[in-house]
Every structure is written in structure tokens, then in C-alpha cells.
Amino acid sequence: MQAEHLEILDFLRRWQPFTELPEETLNHVATNVEVSYFKAGDRILEFGAPVDAWYFIRSGAVEVYRRNGDLYNRLSEGGYFGEFGLLRHKLTRFPAVALEDTLVYLIPDAIFSELFENNELFADFVEVEDRTRLRHALARREDANELMTSRVESLVTRAPVSMDIGSTIQAGAKLMRDEGVSSLLITDSSADDREDLPSHKARMVGVITDRDIRNRLVAEGLDYATPISKVMSTDIIHVEHNQLVFEAMMAMLRYNIHHLPVLKHKEPIGVLALSDIIRYESQNSLFVVGRIFRAHSVEELKVLSGEVRSCFSRMVNEDANSRMIGSAMAVIGRSFKQRLLELAEEKLGPPPIPYCFLALGSMARHEQLIVTDQDNALILDNSYDPNIHGEYFSDLSDFVCDGLDACGYEYCKGQIMATNPKWRQPLRVWEQYFSDWIEKPTAEKLLNSFIFFDLDAVWGKSEWVEHLTNLISRKARHNSTFLACMARNALLRTPPLGFFKDFVMEHSGKHTRSINMKRRGTAPLADLIRVHGMAVGSRSRNSFERLEDIIEADILPTGRGQDLRDALEFISMVRIRHQALDLEAGREPDNDIEPENLSDFERKNLKDAFQILSNAQKFLKYRYQPGRAN
Amino acid sequence: MFYLGRDKVAEAETRLPGSPEVPEWSERFATLAQQASNPHLKRFYEAGAVAGETPIADVPMLSIDFETTGLDPQKDDIVSIGLVTMSLDRIRLREGRHWVVKPRADLRNESVVIHGITHSEVEDAPDLTRILEELLDLMAGHLMVVHHRGIERPFLDAALRQRIGEGIEFPVIDTMELEARLHRRRPPGLIDRLMGRSSESIRLADSRGRYNLPYYRPHNALTDALACAELLQAQVAHRFSRDTPVCELWH
Numbered sequence: 001m002q003a004e005h006l007e008i009l010d011f012l013r014r015w016q017p018f019t020e021l022p023e024e025t026l027n028h029v030a031t032n033v034e035v036s037y038f039k040a041g042d043r044i045l046e047f048g049a050p051v052d053a054w055y056f057i058r059s060g061a062v063e064v065y066r067r068n069g070d071l072y073n074r075l076s077e078g079g080y081f082g083e084f085g086l087l088r089h090k091l092t093r094f095p096a097v098a099l100e101d102t103l104v105y106l107i108p109d110a111i112f113s114e115l116f117e118n119n120e121l122f123a124d125f126v127e128v129e130d131r132t133r134l135r136h137a138l139a140r141r142e143d144a145n146e147l148m149t150s151r152v153e154s155l156v157t158r159a160p161v162s163m164d165i166g167s168t169i170q171a172g173a174k175l176m177r178d179e180g181v182s183s184l185l186i187t188d189s190s191a192d193d194r195e196d197l198p199s200h201k202a203r204m205v206g207v208i209t210d211r212d213i214r215n216r217l218v219a220e221g222l223d224y225a226t227p228i229s230k231v232m233s234t235d236i237i238h239v240e241h242n243q244l245v246f247e248a249m250m251a252m253l254r255y256n257i258h259h260l261p262v263l264k265h266k267e268p269i270g271v272l273a274l275s276d277i278i279r280y281e282s283q284n285s286l287f288v289v290g291r292i293f294r295a296h297s298v299e300e301l302k303v304l305s306g307e308v309r310s311c312f313s314r315m316v317n318e319d320a321n322s323r324m325i326g327s328a329m330a331v332i333g334r335s336f337k338q339r340l341l342e343l344a345e346e347k348l349g350p351p352p353i354p355y356c357f358l359a360l361g362s363m364a365r366h367e368q369l370i371v372t373d374q375d376n377a378l379i380l381d382n383s384y385d386p387n388i389h390g391e392y393f394s395d396l397s398d399f400v401c402d403g404l405d406a407c408g409y410e411y412c413k414g415q416i417m418a419t420n421p422k423w424r425q426p427l428r429v430w431e432q433y434f435s436d437w438i439e440k441p442t443a444e445k446l447l448n449s450f451i452f453f454d455l456d457a458v459w460g461k462s463e464w465v466e467h468l469t470n471l472i473s474r475k476a477r478h479n480s481t482f483l484a485c486m487a488r489n490a491l492l493r494t495p496p497l498g499f500f501k502d503f504v505m506e507h508s509g510k511h512t513r514s515i516n517m518k519r520r521g522t523a524p525l526a527d528l529i530r531v532h533g534m535a536v537g538s539r540s541r542n543s544f545e546r547l548e549d550i551i552e553a554d555i556l557p558t559g560r561g562q563d564l565r566d567a568l569e570f571i572s573m574v575r576i577r578h579q580a581l582d583l584e585a586g587r588e589p590d591n592d593i594e595p596e597n598l599s600d601f602e603r604k605n606l607k608d609a610f611q612i613l614s615n616a617q618k619f620l621k622y623r624y625q626p627g628r629a630n
Numbered sequence: 631m632f633y634l635g636r637d638k639v640a641e642a643e644t645r646l647p648g649s650p651e652v653p654e655w656s657e658r659f660a661t662l663a664q665q666a667s668n669p670h671l672k673r674f675y676e677a678g679a680v681a682g683e684t685p686i687a688d689v690p691m692l693s694i695d696f697e698t699t700g701l702d703p704q705k706d707d708i709v710s711i712g713l714v715t716m717s718l719d720r721i722r723l724r725e726g727r728h729w730v731v732k733p734r735a736d737l738r739n740e741s742v743v744i745h746g747i748t749h750s751e752v753e754d755a756p757d758l759t760r761i762l763e764e765l766l767d768l769m770a771g772h773l774m775v776v777h778h779r780g781i782e783r784p785f786l787d788a789a790l791r792q793r794i795g796e797g798i799e800f801p802v803i804d805t806m807e808l809e810a811r812l813h814r815r816r817p818p819g820l821i822d823r824l825m826g827r828s829s830e831s832i833r834l835a836d837s838r839g840r841y842n843l844p845y846y847r848p849h850n851a852l853t854d855a856l857a858c859a860e861l862l863q864a865q866v867a868h869r870f871s872r873d874t875p876v877c878e879l880w881h
Contacts, residue, residue: 006850031724037867103842
């Protein structure tokens with residue numbers, strides 16, 4: 001047949017995975033298509049029956065079933081089925097029935113196999129296991145943004161320049177000039193007996209930077225012959241060679257430093273300077289954070305909330321992954337809190353007793369996006385006396401929470417805020433709260449308090465948070481009743497089955513107009529990962545880091561941890577991208593997504609991700625039963 | 631295909647199935663094979679026609695469509711031919727063909743507007759005689775499927791008479807007539823007229839819509855042949871069965 005048969009060609013061209021095929025291949029496919037009509041109710045494929053073609057729906061709707069009769073999928077125009085059978089013994093594995101009068105284009109087995117063998121993108125798309133397709137989809141996207149996901153190592157262009165601690169500062173400055181560097185590593189060859197270093201290696205004991213020479217030498221009027229040891233910084237913050245560049249960025253922000261030694265197998269392989277990163281990342285959250293700390297009033301901070309949104313959009317446009325965006329947004333959120341607390345202390349005077357301001361939930365997990373409410377709390381020193389200190393901390397909390405609301409972090413509807421006296425308590429009360437939740441758990445009680453199990457220190461006594469984290473990790477791990485209650489709550493929110501035309505398909509067969517990506521996707525995933533994380537004693541806060549701990553502890557069936565990671569990443573990115581689209585269109589971003597706004601690619605992969613979540617929930621239910629040893 | 635004209639011609643030819651003038655085609659083909667002098671035509675008849683009681687599911691078919699210079703087989707001629715082999719279960723595009731041929735009648739501007747085949751295209755096209763052998767070989771052993779039998783059969787018959795001095799006969803399944811059996815059986819009743827309802831259109835695109843078949847751009851002979859093939863599958867699925875004897879469907 002001649003290629004001028006455009007109807008079929010034009011149709012195929014509109015749908016994944018044909019969009020990826022070269023014109024010539026597409027012609028070849030179109031000229032070999034076979035066509036079949038099925039009226040509503042007709043059985044298209046029976047279980048076990050031979051299958052000789054791949055079914056692509058031209059019009060109508062088809063339901064695909066599992067062998068046990070459960071609905072597996074409902075497909076409409078552009079949907080396809082039959083690949084499972086074709087790839088395995090040419091026998092139907094998932095029976096299919098026409099739901100409406102349906103016309104299908106059949107791609108004969110020989111053509112399908114040819115495409116599958118010769119075309120990687122095509123094979124990725126129709127891969128036997130849905131989850132494999134999801135992983136390929138993610139991998140391809142990451143290929144496209146090498147820069148944002150690169151490792152620290154890739155920015156290291158030269159070996160570190162180092163000098164012995166016995167030298168003078170002038171000798172050090174000369175070396176820096178000659179080498180054209182802005183920092184020096186200082187080593188001590190006499191300290192080589194430390195057991196954590198090979199004996200022939202000198203130990204890195206300090207760092208000198210341009211800034212140190214200005215601030216500690218010139219400004220102080222010290223002699224140029226001053227020993228280098230008097231000027232260098234000794235509390236060395238470093239990064240590992242295989243950490244991500246954005247993690248190095250976050251470390252610089254957190255500790256307000258511009259140079260980070262890069263270590264590989266405990267040996268320095270270079271120094272990463274802020275300017276190196278800026279060269280890569282000319283636009284990033286660093287600038288927003290810088291402006292937050294220079295703001296002098298809540299009014300000035302309020303102005304910056306617009307900048308936060310453009311920073312978010314910029315990161316999305318630059319193809320940052322969800323972990324980087326979540327982390328950057330959390331750092332920005334933290335910075336608002338920190339600056340507000342500084343301003344509060346300026347206004348109210350120094351705190352009468354030590355305290356620690358907490359971030360809870362998504363901010364603590366470093367999974368914050370732009371549509372978020374504030375979840376926070378205060379830990380006070382055990383010497384807290386409400387009669388003496390009560391007013392100060394109440395005012396402080398009001399100042400911070402009002403300020404956050406003004407900056408776009410809405411008040412928490414569940415009143416989980418430092419302004420609520422219940423969540424503004426001395427450390428010993430917090431210990432009691434956690435002990436009570438873990439040792440006398442009920443599902444109802446935990447439903448309102450699970451957010452406290454994601455906690456991070458924002459300001460003040462961060463060691464108290466460490467203390468509480470240790471307490472949780474110790475008590476929760478082997479308490480099967482507690483884990484079972486947490487697991488039960490983690491099953492309350494479930495994903496939908498997938499999409500059908502412009503509707504969201506529920507497992508019940510019902511249709512809805514839109515889906516809340518947080519409630520039905522990222523939140524249940526985070527909940528589920530939290531339970532597993534607690535069971536393995538993970539002290540990580542981020543869901544991806546928790547997953548790494550879970551995978552290492554090997555409590556999931558092989559490969560399922562990686563699947564969860566991919567599912568979390570994909571659902572998060574869909575949520576993120578749609579918020580960015582809302583911003584672009586001048587709409588107020590939200591978590592609701594209408595299927596009509598999803599691309600074909602997103603629909604197919606989201607369906608896979610929901611499937612992974614759904615299966616993981618079944619496993620969770622089975623694994624955490626009260627009284628069962630985990 | 632010429633929808634506008636076909637509607638009009640259809641009324642005259644519509645008849646109920648099973649009426650006596652349906653010939654027993656397998657016998658008729660045997661006779662015609664004896665009489666034919668053109669070797670290609672002879673071969674076509676020798677391939678035979680299925681017996682009238684054969685279930686439709688067992689019949690190899692060929693959906694065929696012509697674009698023509700006009701509606702009168704005696705004055706007008708064929709401009710393009712599209713065909714695709716099919717069975718009740720599968721339509722196979724791999725075994726489809728599309729030709730533009732040079733008509734011996736004038737290509738009028740009105741028809742150019744419809745099928746989009748221009749004067750310069752037909753100037754370079756071969757005469758029907760050049761593709762006749764291939765066409766007849768493809769038709770051999772197949773039951774022809776058309777949307778309105780007033781076009782393809784009479785036009786091919788006239789074209790062969792003009793070129794090889796003998797005509798052609800064969801049975802066809804007419805999807806338009808199958809549709810007309812449903813919708814033109816009785817005139818619109820009083821209620822229908824009061825409600826402003828007119829009788830259903832049996833044009834190809836409208837008929838397809840009733841079976842949830844997709845819209846295809848009309849007037850490319852190959853697309854129309856495919857559209858007609860799909861329509862037959864849908865009509866049999868809804869209103870007949872796999873076992874329906876072919877004599878209830880053909881003419």
C-alpha cells in the first residue's frame with residue numbers, strides 16, 4: 001500500500017510512542033496496520049488465546065482485566081494493549097473487552113517485534129514492566145539536565161593547593177598568588193599518626209581563604225610573619241566527591257562559607273569555591289536566601305515572597321529534580337523563619353531561656369513546594385516557667401507565625417504552630433509527648449501527630465532535636481503496635497487507578513474531574529516511607545534519604561525500593577510542573593490537576609507510579625500487623 | 631467517492647434482500663468464464679464466487695472505491711481506484727492499492743473540487759488498461775464491498791467495454807444499502823415530521839458515526855475503501871452475525 005494513506009499515519013503520529021519514530025519507520029508501520037471493529041461488550045482478547053498483533057485504539061474504549069477478573073486498566077483513543085502477551089509466548093495475559101463500540105488498529109507481531117528490537121525509545125515505552133518504563137522516563141529527563149544533577153567531583157578542575165602549618169601567612173599569600181587560587185589547604189605532617197589516615201599522608205588541619213587574610217590579618221594589623229595556624233579556619237566543613245552540587249551549595253548556605261574542600265576516600269582532591277557553582281548556576285536560590293537575610297522588616301520580607309515563586313519557576317524550567325527543588329524551597333522557608341526570629345529577638349530582646357524553633361512536615365523533610373502551610377513548634381528549656389517566660393515566647397511565636405503568613409506560608413489549619421500553647425513546651429514535655437505517642441499508640445491519636453515525626457531544628461538548640469530524634473528512633477523501631485498504627489494511617493489516602501479520557505479513574509470504577517496530587521500521591525508515599533524508615537531505625541528526614549536507608553536494610557522485595565523512589569520523583573515532578581504552569585499562566589498554584597492538562601506521557605507514567613504506590617500500600621498493610629515482629 | 635450523487639441513485643436500486651433477481655453467482659461465474667475472451671477477465675471468473683449460503687465470516691473480501699469524473703457510467707470515467715483486502719475480522723492495509731488513472735472523459739472542475747485529483751495529475755497517469763491485469767488479479771476470489779453499488783460495478787463494466795470490448799459482472803455487498811434497509815424502510819411518520827425529524831442520512835460519514843467509527847477525510851479512494859470496509863465490520867457486528875449467509879447481504 002502507498003504511504004499516501006494519511007489517515008492512519010496522521011493518527012499514529014499523534015500518539016506516544018509513535019511520536020518518537022522517524023518518518024520512514026512510521027510509514028512502514030502505517031502501511032502494515034490491520035483494522036478490526038468490536039461492538040460494545042465484545043471480547044477482544046481471551047486469556048490464554050494466541051495474540052498476533054499489538055492493539056492500538058483508534059476510537060472507542062476498552063477494559064483490560066487481570067486473570068483473576070480485577071480491572072487492570074481502562075483505555076480510550078490512543079491507548080494500547082496486547083504487548084504483555086506478544087512479549088511472552090504470544091499468548092494473551094490480560095483479557096480485553098470492548099467497553100464501547102471500538103475500532104482498533106493492529107500492529108502485526110512482526111512489525112511490533114521489529115520496532116521493539118530496533119528502537120530503544122519505543123521499547124522503553126511499551127516495556128513489559130510498567131515500572132521499568134517509569135525509570136527510563138526519569139533517566140531520560142535527567143540526561144537532559146546534566147548540570148543540575150552533576151556531582152561535586154565534576155566541578156573540581158585542579159588538585160588542591162596546600163601548605164604546611166609551619167609556614168608564615170605571607171608565604172601562604174605568595175603561593176595563592178602564584179597558583180591563582182582563592183584558598184589554601186593547610187596540612188600538618190606531624191599529625192600523621194592518626195589512625196584514620198594512611199601514614200604517609202599529611203592531615204588536613206585548616207583552610208585559608210582570601211577573606212581570612214582580609215578579616216583576620218590585614219584588618220587586625222597582624223605581622224606578615226604570623227604563623228599560618230593563627231589565621232586559618234580549623235572547623236573544616238567539607239563535601240564528599242560524590243555528593244550532588246546542590247548539596248554543596250546548601251552546605252555553603254548553611255554555614256555561610258565560600259570554599260569547601262572536596263574529599264575522596266578521606267583525602268582532599270580539590271576545593272569547591274562558591275564562584276565555581278555560580279558559574280554553573282547563575283540563577284538559583286542562593287540569591288533569594290541572601291536577600292532574605294538582608295531584609296529589615298516583615299514588610300521587606302513580604303516583598304520577597306514573589307521572588308520565591310520565580311526561583312521555583314526558574315528551577316523547574318532548568319529541569320531541576322524534585323529533590324533539589326524541595327530542598328531549595330525548604331532552605332528558603334528556613335531562612336524566612338530564621339530571619340523572622342532574628343527580627344523578633346531584636347524587637348522583644350534576647351530570649352530569657354534557651355529555645356529551639358522547629359520545622360515540621362515537608363519543610364523538615366526538605367520536600368517543600370510553593371503551596372504550603374506553616375507547620376512549626378517550639379521546644380523550651382526545662383527551666384521554663386510560664387509565669388515568667390510565657391509572655392515572651394507567646395509574643396515571639398505570634399511574631400514569627402504572623403510574619404510567615406504574610407510571606408505566603410499560610411497558618412496551619414490544624415493549629416500545629418508555635419502559637420498553640422500545646423506545641424510550645426519544655427523539652428521534658430516533648431519527651432513525654434513522643435513517649436506517649438509511641439508507647440501508647442492509637443491510630444486516632446497518631447493521625448493528628450504524625451507530622452511531628454518529621455522534625456528539624458531551624459533556630460536555637462538544635463541538639464534537642466537530635467535528642468528527640470534519637471528517642472524516636474530507639475523507641476519506635478521495635479514497637480510493632482506503634483508501627484501498625486502508623487501503617488494503618490498511611491493507608492488512609494490511596495492513589496487512583498489511572499486516567500480515562502478526561503477523567504480520573506478510581507478503583508471503584510467511578511470518575512472524577514481532578515486529582516489532588518499531594519493527597520493522592522506524594523503524601524501517601526511520604527507516609528509509607530516514614531513507616532518503613534522508622535522500622536529500620538532511619539534517622540534521615542528526607543523521603544529519598546529514608547528510602548536509601550530502607551533499601552540498605554533490605555526489608556522490601558528486590559527492586560521495590562527503587563520503584564518507590566521513581567514513583568515519588570515522577571509524581572512530585574508532575575505536581576511541581578503543574579504548579580509552575582499555574583504560575584506562568586498567572587493562576588494561583590494548587591495541588592489539583594485536571595487530566596485534560598496532562599500530556600500523554602505524563603498520564604501513562606503517572607498510572608505506573610500510582611500502581612507502584614498501590615502495591616506498596618498492600619505490602620505495608622501486610623508487613624506491619626500489631627504483634628508481628630518486624 | 632461521490633456521496634452527493636450516490637444518495638439519489640440509491641433510492642432507485644434499493645430492494646429487500648432475498649428477492650428473486652439475486653443470481654446464484656458461483657454458477658454465473660462458471661458461465662462467464664466460458665464466455666470471456668480477455669485472458670485476465672477469464673482468469674478473474676475462473677477464480678469463482680463463493681456459494682450464497684457461505685457464512686460471511688468465511689468470505690474473503692475486497693473493499694473498493696472509485697473517484698470518477700461524474701455520475702454517468704456511459705459518459706464519465708474512472709479517475710482513481712482504492713482497494714483494500716478484508717475479512718470480517720481484519721482489514722489488511724498491507725494488501726491495499728491506490729491508483730490514479732487517466733480518464734477517457736473530460737475531468738470536470740466540479741469533480742476536481744471533490745476528489746482533489748488535478749488535470750496535471752491525470753495527464754501523467756496510466757490508462758486503466760495498464761493496471762487492468764493487476765486489478766483483476768486482486769479482485770479474483772474476493773467478494774467486492776462498496777458503499778453504493780451504483781458506481782463501482784457499472785463504471786468498471788463500462789470502462790472494460792470501452793477498452794477490451796466486453797463488460798464485467800460480479801456480486802457486491804453494498805454498505806449503503808445495508809444502512810438503507812434500516813433507515814429507509816419506511817417513510818418518516820407524522821410524529822417524526824411534527825418533531826422535525828427527517829430520515830437518517832446514509833452517507834458514508836454519517837453511517838460511520840452511528841457505529842462510533844472515527845471521522846476520516848472523504849474522497850481519497852483508498853481512505854474511502856478503508857472507511858467502507860470498517861463500516862461493513864461494524865454493520866455485521868451490530869445487525870447480523872458471523873454466520874449470516876452471504877446471499878442475505880450481496881447483490
